[in-house]
Amino acid sequence: MTQWRRVRSWVRSMMQRSRMEREMDAELRFHIEAFAEDLARSGVPREEALRRARIEFGGVERAKEECREARGISFVDGLLQDLRFGLRMLRKNPGFTATAVLALALGIGANTTVFTVFDAVALRPRAVKDPDRLVGVYRTAEREDRGAFSYADYIYYRDHTKALSDLAMWGGITNVTTSELSVDSSENMPRVVGALGFHLPQLLKGGTQRLTCVFVSGDYFQLLGAQPAAGRLFLPEDDQSGAPPVVVLSGNFWQSQLHSDPSVVGSVIHLDRVAFTIVGVTPVDYLGTLSRVPALWAPIAARPLLGDGTRESLENRSVPAGIVYGHLKAGIALPDAQAELKVLAEQLRAGSGDAQARNRRAPFARSRPQPAVTTVVNRKHSDRSFGWGCGPSLRVVDATSHCRGNCFRNSFVLGRHRVAGYSRHPHFRLYRAHLLADGSGVWFDSGAAGIARGCQLRAER
Amino acid sequence: MDKKQMELLQGTLDMLILKAVSLGPLHGYGVLLRIQQISKDRLEIQQGSLYPALYRLEHQGWIASEWGESENKRKAKYYRLTAAGKRKLQTEAEKWNRMAELIEGILGTTAEEV
Incomplete structure (x- = not known):
């Protein structure tokens, strides 16, 4: 009172x-x-x-x-x-004033971009179907906790597992070229130009455009429960070798390059001179499990068509193809899924023939590859480990993350007697590894990434 | 003024002001007169320090002020004790009494009692 x-x-x-x-x-x-x-x-x-x-x-x-x-x-x-x-003194020493203003501007700018990328990568809540039962599945070997699966191995586990449903794969990113779109802003140079706030005369008009394309398995969108903004997203049939080539556009690309024209659904776009049918569009800013929005999504089976490996390399069990995610079926605990996958791994090894099995181990670590299942364990716990990893200056983020609700981000891996912090997010995992290893490195890395991301965001706007 | 004036102990002015206005609304000069009257002129109060104390007490909500007319028909600002000020005065007085008792006890200690 x-x-x-x-x-x-x-x-x-x-x-x-x-x-x-x-x-x-x-x-x-x-x-x-x-x-x-x-x-x-x-x-x-x-x-x-x-x-x-x-x-x-x-x-x-x-x-x-x-x-x-x-x-x-x-x-x-x-x-x-x-x-x-203070103002009088600043007016008296313009040199000092300019230096101070510049230093502040750079500092604030760098911090903003770092936070922007952090927000995009770690904090932006991702609407995911059944986040509590979502798990990452990794190949483990002696010196590798979270290896990628070959496409053929993934198919085998997907078809045989009874503990997991909707097993889906994220299969990497590539750049593709197309010459069909009127080039408003190509993805590379003009991004930087856009970040500077003005546009150079269009140099690439009529030329080819490079686009980022992300490969995902046919059930990837199904697993995450994504809804299309137009048309449809992938179905398992799209991801068969020999299936007609299809592509899904990101909402951002659709908006910026095609003015959100719904009639593009069903039309053909030539990527690396191969005709792909546009079947649908993801919502604007839809990230899936990624850290930045790609231009296009294509089925993993279409990889050979875009010059990313051959059809044989997809069938070769020794060629790593991507990261696998799935849902634990109702009533199945993590160790049960783990045990089942272990059995499947043994079966795969026994059934796939010695030569191929040996072959498949070669590029990886020496010991036997084995699947490991990971999941979100305790959000509070992981947040704490997070705060510890990043130091007090990121506590803000820590506090914020509590209010972000059922957000799809850092969690724990329960692989083979060890508990390690990780994120189901492949890019973010890299971040965390840095954070734990070397604080100063992080700032440099994230600063660089932040500036890049900031440029990108500005260009997208 | 036959007796020598004593200087006010640090921190006691607030309590004395609260006491003075607790007896009825007063303007600043009236507070000074009231304290001198009660103390039979044995306390020396810096007149300049009175107003900052009044402003502080008002700021803290222990006294409230309003403009009124003085005895010689002039505009003057009158201070009165608020409910919070009343409670404050009570606790301060208790604290003071306890302290005085304690000090007295210590000073009155003889060698045999230790």
């Missing part, structure tokens, strides 16, 4: 500054005059009484200053004075 009164008194004093000064003046004058009158009544001449009253009172200005201080106003006065002094 008194706190409130204090605030009110302060505000009143600040707002009605001149009135308070007037009243203070009147009050002190009244005091001195009343005192002088009392002295005069006891026989002192009027002039002399006033003089003595003033002397007895002491410094009027000092008393006033102390009164202002008691109201907490002089603090603001002092602040304004300091501010004025």
Whole structure:
């Protein structure tokens, strides 16, 4: 209550500054005059009484200053004075001013971009179907915790597992070229130009455009529960070798290059001179399990068509193809899934023939590859480990992440007697590895990444 | 003034002001007179320090002020005790009494009592 009164008194004093000064003046004058009158009544001449009253009172200005201080106003006065002094000094030393402004601008800019990328990678809530049962499945070997599966191995596990449903694969990124779109802003140079806030004359008009294309298995969108913004997303049939080539556009690409024209669904786009049918569009800013929005999504089976490996390399069990995610079926615990995959791995090894099995181990680590299942264990726990990894300056993020709800991000891996922090997000995992290893590196890395990301974001806008 | 005036102990002015206005609303000069009257002129109060104390107490909500008319028909700012000020005065007085008792006890200790 008194706190409130204090605030009110302060505000009143600040707002009605001149009135308070007037009243203070009147009050002190009244005091001195009343005192002088009392002295005069006891026989002192009027002039002399006033003089003595003033002397007895002491410094009027000092008393006033102390009164202002008691109201907490002089603090603001002092602040304004300091501010004025500071501005004067800055005007006097333009060189220093320019340096300081530049340093601040760079600092603020770098921090903003770092946070932007952090927000995009780690904090942006991702709408995912059944996030509590979503798991990552990794190949483990002696010195590798989270290896990628070959496409053929993935197919085998997908078709045989009973503990997991919707096993899907994220199969890497590639750049493809197309010459069909009117080039508003190509993806590379103009991004940087866009970040600078102006556009160079279009140099690439009529030329080819490079686009990022992400490969995913046919059930990838199904697993994440994604809904199309137009048309449809992939179906398992799209991801068969020999299936007609199809592609899904990202909402951002659709918006920026095709003006969100719904009639593009069903039309053909030539990627690396191969005709792909556009079957649908993801929502704007849809990330899936990625850290940045690609231009296109294509089925993994289409990889050979875009010059990313051959049909044989997809069938070769020794060629790593991607990261696998799935849903634990209802009532299945993590160790059960783990045990089942172990059995499947043994079967795969026994059934796939010795030569091929040996072949498949070769490029990996020496020991036997084995699947490991990972999942979100305890959000609170992982957040704490996160705070520890990043140091106090990222606690803000830590606190924020609590309110972000059922967000799809860092979790724990429960592979083979060890618990290690990781994110189901492949890119973010890299981040975490850095964070734990070397703090200074992180700042450099994330700073560089942040600037890149910031440029990208600006260009996208 | 036959007796020598004593200087006010640090921190006691606030309590005396609260006490003075607890006996009835007073303007600043009236507070000074009231304290001198009660203390029979044995306390020396710096007149200049009275107003910062009044402003501070008002800022903290222990006294409230309003403009009124003085005995000689002039405008003056009158202070009165608020409910919060009343409680404050009570606790301050208790604290003071306890402290005085304690100090007295310590000063009155003889060698045999230790």
